[in-house]
Amino acid sequence: MLIYTLRRILIMIPILFMVSIVVFALALAMPGDALSGQIDPANTSPEYIEEMREELGLNDPIHIQYARWATDLLQWDFGRSYTHQMDVTSLIGARLPNTILLSVMSLIITYVLAFFMGRYAGRNPYTKGDYTIQGVNYLMLAIPSFVAALFAIFIFSFQLGLFPATGSGVSGNEPGTIAYWLSRLHHTFLPALVLGMLVTASYTQFLRNDIIESSQKDYVRTARAKGTKENDIYNKHILRNSIIPIVTLFGFDIASIIGGAVIIETIFTYQGIGELLISSINNRDSAVTMAVFLMLAVATLIGNLLADLLYGVIDPRIRVE
Amino acid sequence: MEAAQEAKLEKQAKKQSPWSIARRKLWHNKLAMISLVFLIVITAMSFMAPWITGYDPNRVEIMSRNLQPGDGYLLGTDASGRDIWTLLMYGGRTSLLIGFICMFAVITIATVIGSVAGYFGGWVDAVLMRFTDFVMNFPFLVFVIVLASIFREAGIIALILVLSALSWTGAARVVRSKVMSEKENEYVMAATSIGGTPFKVIRKHILPNVMTTIIVQATLLLAVMIVAETALSFIGFGVPSGTPSWGNMMTEARDPNVIRTQWWVWMPPALAITFTILSINFIGEGIKDAFNPKSAR
Numbered sequence: 001m002l003i004y005t006l007r008r009i010l011i012m013i014p015i016l017f018m019v020s021i022v023v024f025a026l027a028l029a030m031p032g033d034a035l036s037g038q039i040d041p042a043n044t045s046p047e048y049i050e051e052m053r054e055e056l057g058l059n060d061p062i063h064i065q066y067a068r069w070a071t072d073l074l075q076w077d078f079g080r081s082y083t084h085q086m087d088v089t090s091l092i093g094a095r096l097p098n099t100i101l102l103s104v105m106s107l108i109i110t111y112v113l114a115f116f117m118g119r120y121a122g123r124n125p126y127t128k129g130d131y132t133i134q135g136v137n138y139l140m141l142a143i144p145s146f147v148a149a150l151f152a153i154f155i156f157s158f159q160l161g162l163f164p165a166t167g168s169g170v171s172g173n174e175p176g177t178i179a180y181w182l183s184r185l186h187h188t189f190l191p192a193l194v195l196g197m198l199v200t201a202s203y204t205q206f207l208r209n210d211i212i213e214s215s216q217k218d219y220v221r222t223a224r225a226k227g228t229k230e231n232d233i234y235n236k237h238i239l240r241n242s243i244i245p246i247v248t249l250f251g252f253d254i255a256s257i258i259g260g261a262v263i264i265e266t267i268f269t270y271q272g273i274g275e276l277l278i279s280s281i282n283n284r285d286s287a288v289t290m291a292v293f294l295m296l297a298v299a300t301l302i303g304n305l306l307a308d309l310l311y312g313v314i315d316p317r318i319r320v321e
Numbered sequence: 322m323e324a325a326q327e328a329k330l331e332k333q334a335k336k337q338s339p340w341s342i343a344r345r346k347l348w349h350n351k352l353a354m355i356s357l358v359f360l361i362v363i364t365a366m367s368f369m370a371p372w373i374t375g376y377d378p379n380r381v382e383i384m385s386r387n388l389q390p391g392d393g394y395l396l397g398t399d400a401s402g403r404d405i406w407t408l409l410m411y412g413g414r415t416s417l418l419i420g421f422i423c424m425f426a427v428i429t430i431a432t433v434i435g436s437v438a439g440y441f442g443g444w445v446d447a448v449l450m451r452f453t454d455f456v457m458n459f460p461f462l463v464f465v466i467v468l469a470s471i472f473r474e475a476g477i478i479a480l481i482l483v484l485s486a487l488s489w490t491g492a493a494r495v496v497r498s499k500v501m502s503e504k505e506n507e508y509v510m511a512a513t514s515i516g517g518t519p520f521k522v523i524r525k526h527i528l529p530n531v532m533t534t535i536i537v538q539a540t541l542l543l544a545v546m547i548v549a550e551t552a553l554s555f556i557g558f559g560v561p562s563g564t565p566s567w568g569n570m571m572t573e574a575r576d577p578n579v580i581r582t583q584w585w586v587w588m589p590p591a592l593a594i595t596f597t598i599l600s601i602n603f604i605g606e607g608i609k610d611a612f613n614p615k616s617a618r
Binding site: 018029030143144146150165255262263278281293297300301304 | 464470591602
């Protein structure tokens with residue numbers, strides 16, 4: 001297992017290098033560069049612009065520019081955001097906790113919902129309750145997250161008035177107090193619910209089918225023959241086997257949450273990393289765009305690595321290859 | 322008597338090709354058939370929009386802004402006085418067209434890469450699959466948004482290219498694994514031994530046997546592509562804002578006030594998208610089920 005883990009991590013290094021090249025190349029191709037934020041907008045004389053370009057190193061050959069950017073990265077320097085007038089590192093540092101809170105909450109909601117719905121549907125297959133859960137599942141799989149977000153805001157925020165429609169609940173309360181945390185959780189619940197919807201539906205489906213399949217297996221028949229209580233059979237024997245495969249999918253959850261967060265955060269104007277990416281692209285704040293894009297790509301990479309490693313833990317055959 | 326009947330049944334069974342069995346199973350799948358009819362109707366209405374509605378989707382009318390449903394407009398009007406019902410059909414044309422074109426492009430790329438990698442194996446496979454893994458390593462939606470922002474001015478064609486270029490990876494992997502297992506069959510060796518070129522063997526012998534997988538992947542992709550296009554348009558990185566599309570119709574709903582007070586602006590496209598995806602998913606399930614020899618129906 002150790003050798004497998006080490007090998008998987010070593011493979012990451014060239015991939016990371018290539019990812020950084022792609023991010024850099026795309027950032028170069030995007031409209032706007034470091035120059036657009038740092039010059040005096042009143043002064044448009046070509047000599048001045050040329051001088052600034054020279055000073056910022058934008059006239060250097062591309063590989064030298066890349067080398068400079070990459071060296072800065074390795075020293076944890078992501079440049080400066082001109083719209084926010086602060087270092088990108090501290091800007092991301094301010095936004096990241098919000099996104100992490102959103103992701104963790106979304107994962108918790110997903111696991112809890114999928115666990116109970118999947119267990120119920122698996123224990124009572126082909127009943128009314130099962131069909132209801134299946135119907136909800138199909139709807140959750142079909143409805144795009146941004147559409148679901150609009151409906152959620154319309155119903156839960158405006159019709160029922162249960163949750164705030166926008167914001168991340170950071171302002172208004174003294175940080176660290178209970179009211180502050182409650183406000184944050186209150187603001188995060190709705191986006192987290194919508195964000196986890198797709199994964200919830202697929203896990204519920206998976207758990208249901210796995211429980212139904214397992215309940216026909218020999219070890220369950222043996223347990224029944226020994227007179228084990230039906231509750232114990234489901235909770236102790238079947239559920240333990242059915243939950244393991246879901247745990248291995250944890251890595252892929254990270255990747256799917258990252259993609260979804262960009263859109264969900266934008267709709268709920270939730271001050272997280274995804275919202276930062278969209279606003280920085282719209283403001284042509286290239287230093288921020290590059291840093292966030294790279295960060296999200298690396299997070300996806302780590303998610304995939306985690307998925308592989310967890311799979312190796314569960315299924316020893318994977319490690320041998 | 323019984324024996325004769327059995328023989329007759331057997332004869333009947335032999336006549337049926339896998340395709341005709343699948344067709345019959347699909348025909349008896351009510352949910353899939355209703356979905357198919359729904360999809361055909363909504364597609365037909367979108368493409369015949371000019372004959373169904375009298376309004377011009379681009380006509381801006383200041384006098385009739387933000388009208389509620391009724392009032393001479395079936396589903397009301399939006400902030401620039403355009404008829405929602407008309408926009409819905411013209412928008413469907415854009416969104417469905419992009420979905421279908423992307424689906425065909427993606428499934429073509431995926432089939433070519435998957436079957437070449439699966440058939441030849443060795444270093445060809447290694448190179449193609451490492452490349453696939455590499456593209457897969459990027460968060461799809463984030464990558465699409467960044468690429469789309471570069472080609473923001475280039476319009477719908479650029480959007481189709483960007484979407485197609487980034488979403489073939491999953492289907493390519495599925496096709497590859499299917500081709501790899503199909504390749505081991507003796508009929509492939511027979512076809513090669515009588516002098517069939519790799520291209521011919523893949524096209525004439527392997528692909529027909531992989532076709533069911535490709536069709537199922539294609540239906541899934543159609544749903545994914547429509548969602549991707551509408552989501553991108555919604556946040557402003559998709560179809561140019563002047564062109565009606567389901568995603569563009571909903572951009573106004575980025576303002577919470579519109580969500581609250583003008584439900585008729587965003588709800589029709591939202592429901593149209595949801596029901597379209599739902600019906601595509603049911604059709605996909607139906608096709609998968611129809612080709613599954615284990616399923617009884």
